[in-house]
Amino acid sequence: MNRIKQRFESLRQQGRKALVSYVVMGDPAKDVTLPVMHALVENGTDIIELGIPFSDPNAEGPVIQKAHERALEHGSSLRDALALVKQFRETDSDTPVLLMGYTNPIERMGYDTFIENAVDAGVDAVLTVDLPPEEAEEFNEHLKQANMENIFLLAPTSSPSRQKKVTDMAGGFIYYVSLKGVTGAGNLDVNSVKENVTSIRALTDLPVCVGFGIKDGASARAVADLSDGVVVGSVLVNQIAALAEQGETNPATYAEAVSVIIAEIREALDKNTLDK
């Protein structure tokens, strides 16, 4: 069974919410990401979402955009991301890993080569931000054959017919984008999240995780109540940026910093379910 399915299954049994943590591969240096990934898991991350650096990440806000630039400065690539996951798997064979990126680097490598290498490395799912279902048919076929999940975004602007089209093709979980805008923007509108998650759930049995705009334990709790889990990205990347700006080069320092953030969110998520 795919690790993502397994993870949601066991979370469901424990009555817990999923915590998905996003960092950009190679930000700010290649040797930082592996210890960061392990630290994320040790502090309660259920699924690692690894951003693949791209020169033109136009769905990202300034925070994550700069992370892509930092990673590209020393040439981090899709190839490096795959090698990194393989290395991660040497000591962690349970935690699902999702690659999030843009279409062009994957197409450049070629769908077949990419998927072959991704399977070999132990990648469980792919989220291609700029590949909506209309353009994803071929890629989706390839992924299915390799038993890899194709994760899709749904947005507040997605119409009901759109929600249907996306959920029909989606695997793993539905990533609901809680606000109009790029990553890291604005504040959450809990009511709108509730309404949309309800209508998505009527269409699919897949778990629904909510991302964009989750800043801390409190905001994570607020949306976790309405969904199956949360995605945390910009807060982590912000912290990494702050250290990078100070010229920090010790990977352990980055790992400690993300640990603090994730531990707080994990605690809030678990407390939330106990309170209920």
Next chain:
Amino acid sequence: MSSNPKSSNSAVDFNQVPDTRGHFGPYGGRFVSETLIYALDELEALYRKLKDDPEFQAQFDYDLAHYVGRPSPLYFAERWTKETGGAQLYLKREDLNHTGAHKINNTIGQALLAKHTGKKRVIAETGAGQHGVATATVAARLGLECHVFMGEEDIHRQSLNVYRMKLLGAEVIPVTSGSKTLKDAMNEAMRDWVTNVDNTFYIIGTCAGPHPYPELVRNFQSVIGREARQQSLTQAGKLPDALVACVGGGSNAIGLFHPFLEDESVAMYGVEAGGFGLDTGKHAAPLNDGIPGVLHGNRTYLMEDENGQIIETHSISAGLDYPGVGPEHSWLKDVGRVNYVTIDDDEAMAAFRNLTKVEGIMPALESSHAVAYAEKLAREMDPDQMIIVNLSGRGDKDILTVAEIDGITV
């Protein structure tokens, strides 16, 4: 010089593209994040409704005639023809349009669409600043709030246009990400649009971007080719033998070419920016030295590295300094209907100076690429043959760049 590819396409139906999903063969499409799908669906529905609406068309034609000053002349450049030697050189004078370039044809059309949506804010990306000026102009006329995204590098190169936009009431937002040029301005405009989609209409300046933009921009710009075809028949009594236009994103070129695509006797040449030379890698010629990929919402030929990262381009002209190209051009290249060639910085500069001296017409540095190629082509053709060059814009905006090359402070 490349041979004329005109005869290889008898089975291709040029009016069947794009298909309903915006595909030109394998190119085009809609490669955007989910948040934008709704806005693009809405835009497409509106355009489908208005496209053949006589009232909308009449308004568009009225604005082009009375505000832009169309039709633009098809001018026989007699002295330039004589000096060059060879085919007769005609200039389609888009430089005489209000605001000085072809860009306004498209912004008039998109602004009319914006008006129908009731949105009060328009945004645009710009490279040379011509599209930014054309957008700021129609926004001023319609009383819309206007934000123009422009790479920091281009703000420096095109400072005159930056000031024009400000005078027109637009806010020019410097873009400091990536290579700080047109592609990054487009990223930033897309980010803004995702965030402000409820009240904002995005006026894209070239025939690229996600469906339906390439189709819509082509159709608005096709007034150039429709006029040129008619003028050619009236003034010369025949169709031209060749068309030449520069290709940045490709809007002035597709506007000229499209109405002629089925005229098999008409050869077409799209001129990309050769920058420091094709073999240096420092250019902006994806159709000559790129491969198909996905950027800015469509699949098309791109300049990228072996990891699929988009690489920085170089051209002396800001308006051609773009690593992609409109998807219809990628398709026209593959089906062999249009020849895509390059002209480097030095050749473009020489053509700029020459046309200015010989005809008293100062071309934009973008258009100078077409002018330079037309000279080469004319010399290989007979004196009874005829070439139409799209003079997509006037060169006033480039005076500071040229002065800098000459070592003069203006």
